[in-house]
Amino acid sequence: MAALEESYSSRTAxxxxxxxxxxxxxxxISFNGLTSLYYPTFHEQQEKDGSNLLLKxxxxxxxxxxxxxxxxxxLALFLPLxxxxxxxxxxxxxSEHHSKRTCLLEETAQRAMAAGEYKFSICxxxxxxAPEIMSRMNHLSDVDYRSMSIGQRIKEDQFASHQMPLPSNGSPNDLTIVNGHKKYEKDVGNVSTSFPQLDILCVQEAxxxxHNKALIEELxxxxxxxxxxxxxHAFNINNFVLNSGHLVASRHxxxxxxxxxxxxxVDHGKIISMGLTSVKLHLGSTRSNGNNVAYVFNTHLQSYQGKHEIIPRQLDELLEYSGMFIKQNSQPEDxxxxxxxxxxxxxxxxxxADQIQTRHRxxxxxxxxxxxxxxxxxxxxxxTEMRQDRMMDGAVSTPELLKQVAENEALRQCYLLDADITEQTKENLVYSQVKIDDQGNVKIVPEGGRRRIDYILFDKEFPLEVKGYHFVTRLATLTDHIPVAMEFTCSSLL
Structure with a gap:
């Protein structure tokens, strides 16, 4: 993996x-602790007894x-450094870390791919x-607890009973463990309380x-x-404040x-290294002495763009950068x-508000x-975007409860944002109200609870057969998004 070799100057830095x-x-710690005392979340503001916050x-x-x-x-001495x-x-x-379990899973996956019987999964x-004060701006608190809990929940799903370490003889039954389901029935449009066994995890806002250390250790x-x-990091990119927040974890x-x-x-984009993370994966050698490879791209586009047409231009850049990466890293045998x-x-x-970008190339x-x-x-x-003022309610406090809400047309509108945004502003997105009719009941509308902003897109030039598409509620109360996962098979594997 010569492309991953780090230069001496970079290692020293x-x-x-x-x-x-x-x-x-x-x-x-002191800065975040101090400022967080005076930036209560919606949940803290809604507590009937505010004495707890005052006491703190x-x-x-x-x-x-x-x-x-x-x-x-x-701080003054070392922050510039x-x-x-x-x-x-x-x-x-x-970061690369192997265990007996991950090595065994990787070996079994290679055999399954060679046999043309492997189902991939990506999330x-x-x-x-984010730092505590910035997390609270999204009405989430206790980033230490959340980082560890997110990692643990993902890990638990990967260690689920039907995905336990494989038998030592590497029998054909191993395919059941690696692929999750031996039979490939389609399971599209499913709201799931757990993550499928994942090959690739693409994370934003890490x-x-x-705090990433606890998450990475679990992953x-x-x-x-x-x-x-x-x-x-540069003055003209993020003013040396936040990185991109991207993380990509892979079994391959x-x-x-x-x-x-x-x-x-624009706006807060000036303190974030917004961009495209590009990754090339090695999926094993082929019978014709070539290499099966895959490309995965992770991004996070501008939020609250308002009247500025930033997202369409970032989509232009996404296409440009992804094309460049494939061209620079492709080999004749790939x-x-x-x-x-x-x-x-x-x-x-x-x-x-999103009509222009929905018609993007x-x-x-x-x-x-x-x-x-x-x-x-x-x-x-x-x-996939939750109402921040209600995401800590008891009705959505567990993966099972959030699943029930997400599958109920009326309840969904109470906890997930409607896809009727006329302008992408913080006021329209964070403070939007649930639609109520004259009798005080939830007014059910076609776009209710359907603001889907988290995507998994695949290149039509390399067609897939989608076997499952899941809206995953496993991270209830730990984030303001509902993750999405897609399971698929590849006929192009040699």
């Missing part, structure tokens, strides 16, 4: 960056403020692991390098290959990685099994499986 981040961590403010304001003031000289170091290293970190999930028990801490070896920042962004784009597009297929080249045509989704497609 990463080592120094780790030291500097450790020195800055107490300042990070009285007890913790002075200690956090004193701690921050004491540590300020360290941190900015220099992140600009010197390569724009991603690569896209926005998990909002911004915090501090590595199922995914040997992980790309994280992705982004280019990663051959090449790249990240390119978008040139078009057989491309599939090419997939995942991410939080911050647009849906139904809302008036991307959707002519790539297929969005839940979509029938521009402006019309398949009947089973539901929204």
């Amino acid at each position: 990463n080592l120094c960056l780790s030291i500097v981040r450790s020195l800055l961590y107490p300042s990070y 403010q009285l007890l913790l304001t002075l200690p956090y403020a004193a701690m921050f003031i004491i540590l300020f000289p360290i 941190r900015c220099v170091l992140v600009s010197l290293r390569r724009p991603f970190c690569y 896209s999930a926005n998990i909002c692991l 911004w915090s390098s501090y 590595h028990q199922s995914f040997p290959y992980i790309v994280h801490d992705v982004g280019v 070896p990663i051959e090449a990685v790249d990240f390119k920042p978008y040139k078009n962004f 057989n491309i099994a599939f090419c997939i784009v995942c991410g939080d597009f911050n647009m849906d297929n139904l809302s008036p 991307l959707f002519e080249l790539f297929e969005d499986f839940p979509r029938l045509k521009p402006g019309l989704d398949k009947p089973w497609a539901i929204g």
